[in-house]
Amino acid sequence: MTARPFAAPGRPHRHDVYMAVGGLLGGLLLSGLGLHSSPPLLGLPPWLGLVALTVMSGTELLRRTAPRAALGLATVALALDVCSGGLIATIVMFTDIVYAAVLYGPPGTARRVPVISVLLTVVATIVPVAILHDPQALLLGVGVGVITVSPAWTGIIIREHRNATRAARLEAEQTALLAEMDRTQAIIAERARMARELHDMVANHLSAIAIHSTAAQAIDDPGATREALGVIRENSVQGLAEMRRLIGLLRDAKDPGGTAEAQATPTLDGLDALLSQARANGASSGLTFVLEDTRADGGGARLPAPVELAAYRIVQESLTNALKHAAPGEVEVRIGHDRGGPLAVRVTSPFGDRPGPRAPGSGAGLIGMRERIELLGGRFEAGPEDGGEHADGKVWRVRASLPAREEEERR
Template sequence: MIAAAAIPRAARTPRGPRPHRDDVLVAAAGAAGGLLLWAFELNSRPLWQTGPRWLVLLPLAAMCLATLSRRFGQPYPLLLGTVAEVADLTVGSLLATMVLFTDVLYAAVLYGSARLSRTVLRTSVVVSVLVSAGLLIAFRNPEMLLVGAACAGVLVVPTTSGEMIRNHRDKAAAERLRAEQTALLAELDRKQAVGAERARMARELHDVVANHLSAIAIHSTAALSFPEPGAGGATRDALGVIRENSVQGLAEMRRLIGLLRNADGPEEPTATPSLEGLEALLRRARAMAGDGRTFALADHRPRGERLPAPVELAAYRVVQEAVTNALKHAAPGAVTVALDRDAARPDTLGIRVRSPLGDTPVDDGAPRAPGAGAGLVGMRERVELLEGELTAGPADGAAGERVWQVHAVLPAPHEAEPAVDGSAADGSARRPGKHGTSEKHEKREPERDR
């Protein structure tokens, strides 16, 4: 008993196909109408006078059973209905039985196999013609043609209607299949076009940008190999910074070229920058500044904390772009990079980069480093892919001075939580859960070209 109770009910009692609700209603209406006609003796005269009157109800019951199963199990419902109709004509025909038989014929053509549909349609036409011709020859009375027309109405009309609806249904299914195939071909064409464009971009980057970076790295290395002419320490340091940045840029360019060429691979290689590389990033920034600007990192996160790969990559890119903008535009002073977790929102990572603005307005026409304004757009897109928040613009510093602040908040559950798929490197895969996803744009105060 215990073992039997543990087995699910669906496994203990498998059920076959069930009658459709409309078929149940049709069978019930036919049975009720037949009983009403039988009660008022509104049935045709039987071929012989012997036998009880209730025999006419047996073909009616069989026809109702065939109606219940008309959508499945063909041709058996058709065979049962045909036998019931022949019996009905023998013992005294009820109009309800004949009407149900026309529905069984219609269903056999519509729901049966293609071979059965063709056979029923041809047979109905042949039987109608034979009955009409036989009655006309036997009785030699033109009025027998009316009986043949009635026979055609019972046999040919429902089968022809079923064939027309079946053809329409098959045509609609073929059109849907054709539309799906067209959409699939269009998607394949789009992927091929995207792949060709990615390959073209990879070739352009390799032939133009990567070659220039390689030339810079080679020439800076050659310059470092020459002996110092007197006090050339600053020159050698500058050459060292040029070489280090060109080599790193060349490595990033090669990684990007490989990403563009590998269209079927992951959207980002596994060896991507992370927050562990911020110290090296700031060290290079200090070497490139050399004009009184300092760079400091304040990491207030728990020691040894690991974040999902998309979050680490986005955070690194935000800091990298903000530091690059500080090298281009910031006044002399301290550039600070702070990472922390808000106590009120422990599942988020806060990134704050501040650089001094100075007393000179930004848009005063003074010469400045070139910029296309794409840096802020790129940062915003990376943050929005993770459903985070980003603000960028002038702000008040700790001592009341004016600073340019880039503040980003990223949803950052711990690595153990399955909220972020680590296989995606730029957040374009499955997004993490929404932790304060209100969208913020840069402040519309006067901006530097970043």
């Protein structure tokens, strides 16, 4: 175990230098005028008071940088000063050293000095009275209390006030940091939500436009070209309308309650229109689309808006992926919901070997669907499976289960 190296005191504060010089000059003036507070004791020469004064002035230079060492030297200097006649300047500087030891010293010193000062005052009050049997001996205890208890407890009060101020400042900084972290997370979450909405709204229309524009270029048939251009125009108009709706919602700052968004948010009632559009977009690719709604209430129950929006977007993105990647065949959409249970969504599409997608994709669709389900506390699965009822091979199946029990209400 190595010994800790001795750390030299730092440079004294300029105010401490002023106090040391002022105390030394004041004490020399009082000594020159012969203004001592008491006669010398034990036959000591009065000039020892100047030694005590010099040592006490030196401790003023250490009051901030080495408060414990300053208090020890000041105590010895005070005892020497009292025995050699006593100078008011030395006593006043001692009170400042006691105050500084409590204020700038380590926590242990700050706790012990006030207690020791009280004990010394009690002893200095009781012992002289018990020995001298003179009430005037109480003045000695009063004097000891003035030069020890008062500065010590003043220092502890100011120290506690500074600690409380520092703690309040630290708490305010932590609160500001947490608020900034919350704001950053809110911005990130909002950006992710906007990205999902943009992808789900635009990808379906742009995929249809890309597929039919490719078909129009590849097939030299005026009729097929006119049909493809009609589908392209329809998807362009619908995509532009949805983009304008979303931009309007983002710019509308006068609707804090979100009523406009609630009115414009797609619901499960729009699945028929969504599949009709998919049938028009996928007719040239050999795809057919079937909707099977097995909800026990026949779709008459209003589910929470986030649940209906998530289910709608899952079906929309699954249909978009089918237009891009599915082999010719039937795409089946099933919606199921028992009263008090979760909302189940399943989309099945033919999964065959293709040289490449009909339209390019970013791969963000599955990520967005999974994020939507996880935000609502549901379950999500997507991937290839055996055909089962489809005898022609594998299928790509998307399954989602959305909790919708607690907020369900009748229309």
